[in-house]
Amino acid sequence: MTDTAPIAAIATAPGMGAIGVVRVSGPNLATLIGSLIGAPLKPRQAVLARFRDAAGEVLDVGLALYFPAPHSYTGEDVLELQAHGGPVVLHLLLKRCLELGARPAQPGEFTQRAYLNDKLDLAQAEGVADLISAATVEAARGALRSLQGVFSQEVERLVRQLIELRALVEATLDFPEEEIEVLRQAAFGERVEVVLGYLDRVLSASQKGRLIRDGLQVVLVGRPNVGKSSLINKLVNEDVAIVTDIPGTTRDTIRQTIDIAGIPVHLVDTAGLRDPGDPIERIGIERSWSAIRGADLLVVIQEAVREEEDPAFMTEFPSDLPRIVVLNKADLIGGVKASGLRDGSERIWVSAKTGAGLDLLRDAIRERAGWSSPGEGFFMARQRHLEALERAKGYLANAREKGRGLEILAEELRLAQEAVSSITGEFTSDDLLGEIFARFCIGK
Numbered sequence: 081m082t083d084t085a086p087i088a089a090i091a092t093a094p095g096m097g098a099i100g101v102v103r104v105s106g107p108n109l110a111t112l113i114g115s116l117i118g119a120p121l122k123p124r125q126a127v128l129a130r131f132r133d134a135a136g137e138v139l140d141v142g143l144a145l146y147f148p149a150p151h152s153y154t155g156e157d158v159l160e161l162q163a164h165g166g167p168v169v170l171h172l173l174l175k176r177c178l179e180l181g182a183r184p185a186q187p188g189e190f191t192q193r194a195y196l197n198d199k200l201d202l203a204q205a206e207g208v209a210d211l212i213s214a215a216t217v218e219a220a221r222g223a224l225r226s227l228q229g230v231f232s233q234e235v236e237r238l239v240r241q242l243i244e245l246r247a248l249v250e251a252t253l254d255f256p257e258e259e260i261e262v263l264r265q266a267a268f269g270e271r272v273e274v275v276l277g278y279l280d281r282v283l284s285a286s287q288k289g290r291l292i293r294d295g296l297q298v299v300l301v302g303r304p305n306v307g308k309s310s311l312i313n314k315l316v317n318e319d320v321a322i323v324t325d326i327p328g329t330t331r332d333t334i335r336q337t338i339d340i341a342g343i344p345v346h347l348v349d350t351a352g353l354r355d356p357g358d359p360i361e362r363i364g365i366e367r368s369w370s371a372i373r374g375a376d377l378l379v380v381i382q383e384a385v386r387e388e389e390d391p392a393f394m395t396e397f398p399s400d401l402p403r404i405v406v407l408n409k410a411d412l413i414g415g416v417k418a419s420g421l422r423d424g425s426e427r428i429w430v431s432a433k434t435g436a437g438l439d440l441l442r443d444a445i446r447e448r449a450g451w452s453s454p455g456e457g458f459f460m461a462r463q464r465h466l467e468a469l470e471r472a473k474g475y476l477a478n479a480r481e482k483g484r485g486l487e488i489l490a491e492e493l494r495l496a497q498e499a500v501s502s503i504t505g506e507f508t509s510d511d512l513l514g515e516i517f518a519r520f521c522i523g524k
Contacts, residue, residue, distance in 0.1 A: 084156075086112065087193075088177040089185035090170050091523035097165030099142070102173045103523055104182055105190055109157040112180040113146065121146035121159075131161060131173055139172050140164055154190055155197030188520025192513065195505065202505030202516070203232050203465070209520050210293055210460045218342025219292045222460040226289070231459040234282050235503050238472075241275045242497040245479075249490045272480045279476065283469045286461035293460050295337065295344030296449050299371045301397075302381035307408040310432035311381060312336065312349040315441075341446045348375070377448050378403040379441075384410045384429055404444050408432055416440075464512075465503050472499040 086106025092099070104112065113121055117129045121144055129144040142163040152158040163169050178184065188209070195205045207226030214220035225231065248268060300308045316336045334349040350368035372378065378397060384407040397403065405427045410416045416429035416437040426444055430437030475496035479489055505513075 086177075086182040087185035087189055088174055088182035089190075089523040090174055091160070092165065092170075094167070096167065099162050100165035100170040101523075102161040102163065102170060102177065103185075103190065104159040104161075104177050105152070105154045105156050105185075105193060106182065107149070107156055109146075109159050112177065112182065113144075113159060115180050116161075116176060117144055123148050123151075126162075131163065131176070133172070133176055134179060139176065140169050150197070150199075153199065154193040155199045156193060185522060186517075187522050188517030188524060191520060191524055192517045195513075201229075201232050202513075203235065203503050204229055205505075206462060206516060207231070207460055208524065210462075212521065212524065215295070215337065215344045216292070216339045216342050219344065219460070222289050222292050222458055225458075226460040231286075231289075231461065231465075232504050234285070234459075235500055238275070238279060238282060238500050239497060241278065242472075242493060242500065245271060245275065246490065246493045246497065249486055249493060253486050253490070269480065272476060276473065276476050276480070279469060279473055283466070283473065285458045286465055286469060288458035289461035290463065290466060291343060291449060292458065293462065295346050296445070297346050297348065297374060297376045298379055298445060299348045299350060299375040299377075300379045300381060301350050301368065301372060306381045306383050307432045308349050308381050309334075311406070311408060311430070312347055314432045314435055314438060315347060340442050343446065343449055345445060372397065372401075375401060377401075377445065379406055379445075380404070381406045381408050383408060384413050402448050404428060404441070404448065406430055406441060410437060468499045468502050472496040475499065 084107055086104055086109065088102065088104045091101040091103040110120065116131055118132060119129075121127055121129075123146055126143045126145055128141070130141050131139045131144075133139050140163045142161060145160045145162070147153070147158040147160075149156045161173055163173055174184075191200070191205050191208050194200045195202060200208070204227050207223050207228075211220060211223035211227055214223050245268070248271070300312060302308050312334065315338055336347050336349075338345050338347060348371045350371055351365050378401050380397070380403055382405065407427060407429045409431060410429040411431040411434050416431065426448075428437060428440050428444055430441055472495075475492045479492040479496070
């Protein structure tokens with residue numbers, strides 16, 4: 081760390097509340113504590129205190145907690161002031177801390193100091209932000225597992241296995257005349273396969289965690305008046321979209337998030353796809369196609385009374401984009417039918433009017449997401465984690481190829497270890513740290 085000046089921030093959310101917290105972190109906070117409270121504080125004991133301004137006037141009465149270094153969240157001296165939760169009171173307390181030598185904390189700076197002082201690794205630090213922003217119960221559980229170090233432990237096991245492989249290759253370099261025989265006797269190929277298998281398991285668990293963290297982008301598309309808006313209203317259980325018999329009522333994309341088995345599913349209702357009748361509708365349809373290009377899953381809605389698909393319509397969508405065909409208005413044909421497959425697309429009969437078949441649709445979305453049951457076999461992960469694991473997998477696959485020189489083999493293993501270690505921050509640039517912690521809230 082290059083800047084060790086005390087930092088201070090309001091650590092509770094904006095607005096009024098029963099209590100609010102002002103947090104201070106930095107070296108040697110004894111002088112600040114003495115000026116603000118008038119007496120030293122015992123470590124890790126809540127003390128009822130009067131918080132005073134420069135003239136000795138009482139700003140508020142609340143609880144003060146002091147955590148001396150290194151036994152604190154940041155690894156530095158930490159002071160937490162629990163005051164009444166009005167914005168004016170909290171800003172007065174923050175202003176007083178700044179007068180006493182602290183500076184305003186940047187977003188995520190408390191957690192960044194915890195990382196730099198080896199209180200957390202980088203994956204755990206990211207777990208803090210993910211826990212705060214968790215949108216579902218499963219997301220909160222996954223983030224907590226990452227914060228508690230479950231993901232980091234898996235990464236550390238991978239690193240140790242890679243170090244063992246590197247040590248074997250480096251040792252073999254001392255015997256250039258016997259290098260092939262030494263590697264063969266040490267079952268090098270089998271060891272690489274074992275590491276690749278373990279990496280695949282970690283990658284699979286990470287992909288589940290990324291899904292729980294970022295959610296699934298599901299776009300509802302179809303011709304005008306097939307019931308897209310009625311369907312999203314039923315799924316969300318709220319009238320978020322206007323429903324009329326007039327074609328082209330939906331002119332813009334409507335976005336809502338629902339929870340399906342712990343997965344945040346971001347539903348996007350789009351304008352009916354057809355030749356636009358006016359400039360405003362044309363803009364809406366252009367936005368529909370933009371949403372389709374960013375989709376993880378397409379829900380193509382048709383009318384149950386017209387069971388046959390529109391070939392020209394279906395071929396307009398990207399061929400590699402997973403899709404579910406929903407036959408809506410099943411109440412007009414006597415009720416829902418059993419779901420089935422046709423040309424690789426699952427077909428589900430539903431009625432947005434009665435709600436029939438919606439559970440089948442939710443199950444189909446969950447299954448298309450690759451999510452069977454939450455369980456305990458996942459942890460929160462980010463895109464950079466997946467990219468690091470994929471890079472390591474590529475380097476290991478190169479190392480597995482026969483006929484490579486030992487120097488090249490050693491370099492592939494070194495790059496694989498470096499990629500995996502970047503997850504926890506062992507090899508991380510300052511630019512990446514700045515980008516990660518800038519996404520945190522102020523005060524954490």
